[in-house]
Amino acid sequence: MRIVLAPMEGLADVHLRRLLTVQGGFDWVVSEFLRVVDRPYPDHVFHTLCPELMQGGRTAAGTPVRVQLLGNHLESMAINAQRAVALGSYGIDINFGCPSKTVNRSMGGAVLLKEPDTLYRVVSAVRAALPKTVVVSAKMRLGFDDTGLMLANAAAIEAAGADELTVHARTRLQGYAPPAHWHELGRIRAHIRIPLIANGDICSIDDYHRCVAAAGTVDVMLGRGAIKLPTLANQIRANQSTVMPWSTITAMLNSFWHEISQVLPPRDCVGRVKQWVNYLRQQHPEAEMLWRTIREEKNSHTMQALLAASIQ
Ligand SMILES: Cc1cc2nc3c(=O)[nH]c(=O)nc-3n(C[C@H](O)[C@H](O)[C@H](O)COP(=O)(O)O)c2cc1C
Structure with a gap:
């Protein structure tokens, strides 16, 4: 395989x-x-x-x-x-x-x-x-x-x-x-x-x-x-369905944010994170909650804070 x-x-x-x-x-x-x-x-x-x-x-x-x-x-x-x-x-x-x-x-x-x-x-x-x-x-x-x-x-x-x-x-x-x-x-x-x-x-x-x-x-x-x-x-x-803990996913999202914010303009970073969370919410119920919190967000500082808060 x-x-x-x-x-x-x-x-x-x-x-x-x-x-x-x-x-x-x-x-x-x-x-x-x-x-x-x-x-x-x-x-x-x-x-x-x-x-x-x-x-x-x-x-x-x-x-x-x-x-x-x-x-x-x-x-x-x-x-x-x-x-x-x-x-x-x-x-x-x-x-x-x-x-x-x-x-x-x-x-x-x-x-x-x-x-x-x-x-x-x-x-x-x-x-x-x-x-x-x-x-x-x-x-x-x-x-x-x-x-x-x-x-x-x-x-x-x-x-x-x-x-x-x-x-x-x-x-x-x-x-x-x-x-x-x-x-x-x-x-x-x-x-x-x-x-x-x-x-x-x-x-x-x-x-x-x-x-x-x-x-x-x-x-x-x-x-x-x-x-x-x-x-x-x-x-x-x-051949086994294992659910990834939400804490691991939020850690990935924060790591993603950290990386892209060093190379992409703030607006693009906000868009990229929304894009990923939008996909994640199709499999992870917690991502749906996060999606509702961030979907209207345009400010990169607020986005960063929301992502950091999602870790706790
Ligand atoms: C946003 C996006 C960008 C893509 N870019 C490429 C690409 O650069 N080269 C390519 O061969 N296929 C590209 N594809 C097609 C994917 O590689 C894949 O063939 C397609 O999404 C179907 O597989 P999936 O249902 O598992 O996503 C892209 C698909 C998406 C959704």
Whole structure:
């Protein structure tokens, strides 16, 4: 069983990656995507996206971090992949799932699911640029509007030499709305030989087992489920549902605040904490109480005081 923490731009940044991997249970994490255009990026761009590269390519808990690239410029994808790996990335993940209109307009992300040949070329270019020992993975959705090209896309990624394929079990059209269509992953599983990592709406042990049964793979990527329930990866591993004490969660929230307030503007810090508590309240009743206290709060000093008070 392999459990991966999903890339989530604007949500699972270096700070949350640290806090979640400290809880344990994750084999590796994937960074937010770097949008590759027609030129190599300087090192500071990689370091800003993925500060873990400055500490050996691992989170503070020691979990390896894989940089995710998004784009279709073959030479540039190859060169930037090489650079990311030289800087310490634990392999390269290629994003074929981003639904953003802006990103799709520039022919990156999920729009490429309309063109299996392009997927093949992009993965081939990155694969050819890296030694065989470096993992190249791809992350796709079930399709753009529908699943018509799903198997062709998965096969193209495999034929191009990817070592693993993660599939978010929704089309771009389906966005993030439940349900995730795990049974489609079973069709992909039967069609390719490389490891398949199932993703989408795994928020409990029960979800995990239902997903495994439908998808035919024990490997999963956890996204929002791990933000709501920071012990989810460990629970799945132990096959045991353990409730994290509220005091541990408030300690995490305060630690999160402490870290982000050193690097982000006060307004952003307030927003980020609200964002996380909003997820946490879906699993933790105490978070609902905290949410009611903080949801209208705009002042960073008051927010800090409220978080500190939540510890007692
Ligand atoms: C806020 C947010 C940002 C995301 N950013 C990325 C990203 O940068 N790269 C990517 O491949 N997927 C991204 N995703 C998709 C997730 O990795 C994942 O595939 C999706 O949320 C479904 O999994 P989940 O139901 O476990 O959250 C993002 C999702 C969310 C909610």
